[in-house]
Amino acid sequence: MAQVTEAEILDRLKSVVEPDSGKDIVTLGMISGLVVKDGNVGFSIEVAPEKGPASEPLRQTAEKAIHELPGVVSATVVLTAHRPQGQSAPPPQAPPQPQQQQQAKPLAPGVQHIVAVASGKGGVGKSTTAVNLAMGLAAGGRTVGLLDADIYGPSQPRMMGISGKPSSADGKVLEPMENYGVKVMSMGFLVDEETPMIWRGPMVMSALQQMLRDVNWGDLDVMIVDMPPGTGDAQLTMAQQVPLAGAVIVSTPQDIALLDARKGLNMFRKVDVPVLGFIENMSYFLCPSCGHQADIFGHGGAREEAERLGIEFLGEIPLHLDIRETSDGGQPIVTSRPDSDHAAAYRAIADRIWEKLSAAEGTEARKAPKFVIQ
Ligand code: ADP
Numbered sequence: 001m002a003q004v005t006e007a008e009i010l011d012r013l014k015s016v017v018e019p020d021s022g023k024d025i026v027t028l029g030m031i032s033g034l035v036v037k038d039g040n041v042g043f044s045i046e047v048a049p050e051k052g053p054a055s056e057p058l059r060q061t062a063e064k065a066i067h068e069l070p071g072v073v074s075a076t077v078v079l080t081a082h083r084p085q086g087q088s089a090p091p092p093q094a095p096p097q098p099q100q101q102q103q104a105k106p107l108a109p110g111v112q113h114i115v116a117v118a119s120g121k122g123g124v125g126k127s128t129t130a131v132n133l134a135m136g137l138a139a140g141g142r143t144v145g146l147l148d149a150d151i152y153g154p155s156q157p158r159m160m161g162i163s164g165k166p167s168s169a170d171g172k173v174l175e176p177m178e179n180y181g182v183k184v185m186s187m188g189f190l191v192d193e194e195t196p197m198i199w200r201g202p203m204v205m206s207a208l209q210q211m212l213r214d215v216n217w218g219d220l221d222v223m224i225v226d227m228p229p230g231t232g233d234a235q236l237t238m239a240q241q242v243p244l245a246g247a248v249i250v251s252t253p254q255d256i257a258l259l260d261a262r263k264g265l266n267m268f269r270k271v272d273v274p275v276l277g278f279i280e281n282m283s284y285f286l287c288p289s290c291g292h293q294a295d296i297f298g299h300g301g302a303r304e305e306a307e308r309l310g311i312e313f314l315g316e317i318p319l320h321l322d323i324r325e326t327s328d329g330g331q332p333i334v335t336s337r338p339d340s341d342h343a344a345a346y347r348a349i350a351d352r353i354w355e356k357l358s359a360a361e362g363t364e365a366r367k368a369p370k371f372v373i374q
Helices: 006-013 053-067 126-139 201-213 233-241 255-270 301-309 321-328 341-360
Strands: 031-037 040-046 074-080 100-103 111-119 144-148 177-179 182-186 220-226 246-251 275-286 313-319 370-373
Touching: 006 031, 006 053, 031 233, 040 053, 040 233, 053 074, 074 233, 111 126, 111 233, 111 255, 111 341, 126 144, 126 182, 126 220, 126 246, 126 275, 126 321, 126 341, 201 233, 233 255, 246 255, 246 301, 246 341, 255 275, 255 301, 275 301, 275 341, 301 313, 313 321, 313 341
Parallel strands: 040 074, 111 220, 111 246, 144 182, 144 220, 246 275, 275 313
Antiparallel strands: 031 040, 031 370, 100 370, 177 182
């Protein structure tokens, strides 16, 4: 079947009318971040913040319209309730202008570098890695924030040992929570643990943007973003809309996980975010009682894969009970057992990440968030 083109998608979206104005969403310049890959289509519809929830039917109509197009395998449409002040998105043309870029208001202006910690699938230890890297960066004297963007299953409140709700002095901007000298924000603070979190695409995007824009992060050297697992369209949109300085991909040594890691690499490449390196987690099993090492998952796969792909291998972390108990118990090992080998391994990786970020500083390309309308 013929591949669907961006021009065909924009053409079809001209039939989707925004009810208040009676004009179509393409003419109104509401479409951004259009991505088409092998019949999988993703884009956002930008709406005024006050119209956010009321725009869900519009989102559904657009999604359905695209889904019905021949050659479309999947359609993921998200609502974003953010518009840079004084700017309106230029209406995409058909055929669209390639690489037309637009500067947006920075989402977290005091933050020097934002780094995503991602994984191709869940359960590989992405959140554990993210929290320990944040601690490792802080241990080196940097001011650090941790943004838990794993909105489907936020684990940072537990891993950081923080409960309660963030406060707000003016009812608009939230103060981040803090522990071990690291500022933290997570959807887990805002939603009751009992509440089933059926976060759909649009809510995910606006929640992430809110956590960047409407939180008083202040000045930070670095912010670690714990991404939702996977490399689907929601993650792609996130990677595209957050001004990332780079990404780190966590993988276990199993082949299947490595395949997923490669997908992660491709995802970040697609949105022009440098991949700083791979980390192999649960690299080998260290027996907690005798210290014996067993390569239960076939140790070293990520290193080989990284070499093959020309990506830096940042380091390996063993599967060890102490790592699980400390992170699940709200006392990540880098802070609670700083003298352990595991803490040293995380710190070494954190230092290497910092070195790479510092070296890339001044390359203007990664400074401001950019919205690419293709
Ligand atoms: P993800 O974010 O990829 O879903 P988590 O970081 O939540 O994964 O980790 C899943 C589980 O595995 C948690 O219970 C965590 O404590 C544990 N875990 C992660 N890394 C290690 C490790 N290196 N050694 C032992 N347990 C680990």
